[in-house]
Amino acid sequence: MNRFLPDVLIHTTEMMKNKHVAVIGGGIAGMEAASVLARQGLKVTLVEKQKATGGKLNDWHHLFPDFSSPGVVVENLDKKTVRAGVNVVCHTEISHIERNNGRFELSDQRDVKIFADAVIVASGFHVFDATLKEEYGYGLFSNVITSVDFERRMKKHGKLLTLQGTEPRRVAIIHCVGSRDAKVGNIYCSKVCCITGIKQAIEINKMLPECEVFCFYMDLRLYGSKFDSLYLEAQKRHKIQFIRGRLSEAAERPDKSLQLKAEDTLQGRPLRMNVDLVILLVGMEPALSNSSLMRNNQMKPDENGFFRSVNMHEARNVGTQEGIFMAGTAICPMAVNETLENARSAALEVMNFLRTDKNHGGF
Amino acid sequence: MENFIIIPFTVGLIYLTLVLIYRFVKWVRGLSKLDKLRLVQSFKIRRMLRSLKEVFYEGLLHRKIFRKNPVLGYMHMSLAFGWFLLIVLGHIEVMAARRSLLVPFYLPVFFRYFETGTTFFASGIFSFLMDFFLLIVLSGVALAMLKRFKKQLFGMKKTTRLKTGDRMALTSLWLIFPLRLLAEGMSAELYGNGSFLTSSVGHIIGSFSSESTNLVLWTAYSCALGFFFAALPNSRYMHIPTEVLLIFVRNAGIRLKKRNNTYTDIQVFSCSRCGLCLDNCQMAAAGINHAQSVYILKNIRNNNLTDEQLFNCLLCGKCEVDCPVGINTIDLRITQRIESTLQYNSSYNYLEDLPARKASTIYFAGCMTHLTPGIIASMKTLFHMAGENVWFMDEEKAPCCGRPLMLAGQHDAASKLIVNNTRKILGSGAKTLVVSCPICYKVFREDYELGNVEVLFHAEYISRLIREQIILPGKTTTRIVYHDPCELGRGMGMFEPPREVLRATGKVIPVKNEKQMAHCCGGSLGNLKISQQERAVLRNQAVKDYQQYLPDVLATACPLCKKTFARHRGIEVMDIAEIVVSSIRKSAEVVPVKASVKEEAFAEELV
Incomplete structure (x- = not known):
């Protein structure tokens, strides 16, 4: 007993020290996975295409359901990666992953080459391009914005104004833009938009108590443990009005306000309404780089274009190419806390893989 | 000579004749009173000649199939026209032999069996010609057999699935002429009444020659004919006699009018x-x-x-x-x-009678253009530049044009919308109705009765503005591929105005599948069963084809096509109105030419 355990640990630690893991994507999933692995003694390189890590969280104003600061999450993760000794490479967008002699060769469009024993793809998601729903007028009408624009504006200015600089008196929040919409080719649910919409509606109400807020939804998917209570709070305390029905079209009026046409499916009636501002809750799509990352290896997309897991229950982080793993929204839409949990489980899968990897002196 | 061999043929022919008479009479009697009048009035020499000419070209020569594929055309022509000539020439031959215009109906069919070796005026030429046309028909039969097994040779990817009745008719049709060849060959061997083809065949099968085999072969031939005639009314070959009637009825101007x-x-x-x-x-x-x-x-x-x-x-x-x-x-x-x-059909009894506004021009965007506000914005800009006094009829509230209901077969419901819209259009006193959706355009042109109101598709309207130099788009080197919308192109025969407009703004690249053969974008409102995934397959197929021509922009003149193609995400898609407006902006020609005249009227419009 006494002899057995330490031997294994010593052997493991020695062996693992020589292993190198490359993590693609310096968002929260990549940062979390990289720092966990580095803390276990592995050499880890985190590659980020932007000038800094943090990914999309850098743009967010507040997180649901507790209105906490995404900046703090990113800050803590930054500290963790530095402390663990992760080698962070920014300004580098990996476009190819190739397996050579049992190792992986990662390269970008220039001449950067990274060699690794295992790879974690944490390339995240792409925000749905709302101009594809031309009937909602995004990009055409100045007072139609997306939920991403809302977060950015709130973060930058701390307030919400129409393009004319006035405080909106009526705001419509449109759910499921680019999600569960076969017409635009996305039949899946992006999962986080419903609660994002409720969070943003409450924020508007807190900021502008006189402003009426309407949420147009198909059905509300409030899966998180605290989400339903936030929904109740939105209705009771903040007087947010929820209308079951998809928006059919928006038209800009001469005063730049918007006329909405929809159907209230609970009343079974067509509905026409004027609002000052429309917020489109845009969904999550597979990252644009997915196809190039899959090109030179055995990684496969799932039916929605995200990375396919070998088993969605037992091995969600394991990709169809041996030695390549996924973390976070590269697998499917998920919230911040789920992403972080998912990244830690990806790190564990990598450890298990490298330990048992016969080609590399594992046991 | 045994006369009983004509029995199968005769029975088949009599049955066929009776069925044809019964059906033709039933069909003509079933036409509406007006259509019957049309048919009677069409009995004029010139019209009859035109119909006969069409019967000759399409029923016998099969000119349209020739155009599509020469081998397939030859196959149909050799069978139809070859057989026709055999019948006509056979009769003339018998008339020449009997020196009489009245000959028994069966004699031309079994001539070589009954006429054993008498010579008459030009008998050699006749037998040569009869052999020659038999050869032509046989070549058609051979091609038909080949087509069943190797349809690709005929430029066809697919051929129809047959049912039993068709199979029986097909088999007997295939047997008629080979049996005729064998029977005539045998007779030629026995009586020397053949020409190059039948004599040669006779020599080859000469070792079996006897009166009895001759009788068997001629009986088989008669049976094949009789069987084919009997099977014809219940097989697809009913098309042969019916097509003749169709040509006459169609040329009388008879069409389907929303009811069977x-x-x-x-x-x-x-x-x-x-x-x-x-x-x-x-x-x-x-x-x-x-x-x-x-x-x-x-x-x-x-x-x-x-x-x-x-x-x-x-x-x-x-x-x-x-x-x-x-x-x-x-x-x-x-x-x-x-x-x-x-x-x-919905009663639409909740439709409101909204008042019309006086205006010289009406713009009706329609449901589809309302889903593409980019096109509406461009149309408003163009109207503004033209200084037009426009009433945007369905800006806030208006029923649909009715065409989607029509496509779904909801004719009565569509009529309710048509009545509602018509009242408003006529009430406005407008001279022109401009639409930017081909779906609306088709129904306004075909199913509305708008008197003197001119219905213009936006392509026509814009090309008029360009020609009158009211707007001045700047021509660039942009490569444009134009997609013909189904309802506009094949549906309304409008191919040129959109291209004319585009030529004023850039380089229009001709593509293989255009105009009559243009793709459907896949978004069609006409299909109520297809899934979004299946639509995407059709859309991708079309986009892939257009991408070969490396366009900078895929232009279309239909909001639905625009939306459908935009979802492909791999190609820039614009409506012709948007292209024109952006080219005016680019050429910095923003000053409205005639705007000063009626600008106030339009400003009022916007409020």
Whole structure:
């Protein structure tokens, strides 16, 4: 007993020290996975295409359901990666992953080459391009914005104004833009938009108590443990009005306000309404780089274009190419806390893989 | 000579004649009073000659099939025209031999059996010609057999599935002429009354020659003929006599008018099930292989048409383009839809009678343009530049144009919307109605009665503005591929105005599949059964084709096509109105030319 355990640990630690893991994507999933692995003694390189890590969280104003600061999450993760000794490479967008002699060769469009024993793809998601729903007028009408624009504006200015600089008196929040919409080719649910919409509606109400807020939804998917209570709070305390029905079209009026046409499916009636501002809750799509990352290896997309897991229950982080793993929204839409949990489980899968990897002196 | 050999042939022929008379009389009697009047009035020499000419060109020579594929055309021509000549020449030969104009009806068919070796005026030439045309017909039969097994040689990707009745008729048809060759060959060997072909065949089978084998062969030939005639009315070969009637009826100006009548039957029975429509149908790419026009026609005839098939069609009209018989497949299908949904029509009794506004021009954007506000914005800019006094009729509230309901067969419901819109259009006193959606355009032109109001498609309106130099778009080197929308191109025959507009702004690249053969974008409102995934397959197929020409922009003149193509995400898609407006902006020609005159009127419009 006494002899057995330490031997294994010593052997493991020695062996693992020589292993190198490359993590693609310096968002929260990549940062979390990289720092966990580095803390276990592995050499880890985190590659980020932007000038800094943090990914999309850098743009967010507040997180649901507790209105906490995404900046703090990113800050803590930054500290963790530095402390663990992760080698962070920014300004580098990996476009190819190739397996050579049992190792992986990662390269970008220039001449950067990274060699690794295992790879974690944490390339995240792409925000749905709302101009594809031309009937909602995004990009055409100045007072139609997306939920991403809302977060950015709130973060930058701390307030919400129409393009004319006035405080909106009526705001419509449109759910499921680019999600569960076969017409635009996305039949899946992006999962986080419903609660994002409720969070943003409450924020508007807190900021502008006189402003009426309407949420147009198909059905509300409030899966998180605290989400339903936030929904109740939105209705009771903040007087947010929820209308079951998809928006059919928006038209800009001469005063730049918007006329909405929809159907209230609970009343079974067509509905026409004027609002000052429309917020489109845009969904999550597979990252644009997915196809190039899959090109030179055995990684496969799932039916929605995200990375396919070998088993969605037992091995969600394991990709169809041996030695390549996924973390976070590269697998499917998920919230911040789920992403972080998912990244830690990806790190564990990598450890298990490298330990048992016969080609590399594992046991 | 044994006379009984004519019995199978005679029985078959009498049965066929009786059935044809019964059906033709029934069909003509079933036409409406007005249509019957039309038919009677069409009995004029010039019209009859025109119809006869068409029967000759299409029924015998098969000119349309020749144009599509020469080998396939030859196959049909050699069978139809060759057989026709055999019949005509056979009669002349018998008349020459008997020196009489009145000859027994069966004699030309069995001439070589009954006429053993008498010579008469030009008998050598006759037998040579008869052999020659027999050879032509046989070459057609050989090609037909080859086509069943190797359809690719005939430029066809698909051929129709046959049912038992058709198979029996087909087999007897294939047997007629080889048996005739053998029988005449045998007679030639026995009596020396053949020419180059039959004599040679006679020599080859000479070792079996005897009176009895001769009798057996001629009996078999007679049976094949009789069997074919008997099978014809219940097989697809009914198209041969029916097509002749169809040509006369169609040339009398008779059309389907939203309800079935016997004109439906005439068209249905005229379908030869050649399958040319199958190759033109895009839906096969999405794995839909049961709803094409040929199957719809067949199922109408067999009374087993399902709604699943009836409504699974883009109504793009491509099948009509190559139909050698000229069947109006779209009208026919819409009529079936009307009949199958008669009890579901909404009363629309909640429609409001909104007041009309006085204006010289009306703009009707329609539901589809409302889904593409970019096009509306461009149209408003153009109207503003033209200084037009425009009433944007459906800006806030207005019923749909009615066309989507029409496509779904909801004719009565559509009529309610048409009445409502018509009242407003006429009430406004406008001279012009501009639409930017081909779906609306088609129904306004075909089903509305708007008196003197001129209905203009935006392409026509814009090209007029360009010609009158009211707007001045700047020409660039932008490579433009123009996609013909189904409802506008094949549907309304409008191919040039949109291209004219685009030529003023850039370089229009001609593509292989354009105009009559243009793709459907896949977004069609006509199909009520197709899934979004299947639509995406059709859309991607079309985009892939257009991308070969490396366009900077894919132009279209239909908001629905625009939306459908935009979802592909791999190609820039713009409506012609948007292209024109952006080219005016680019050439910095923003100053409205005539705006000063009526600007105030328009400013009021906006408020």
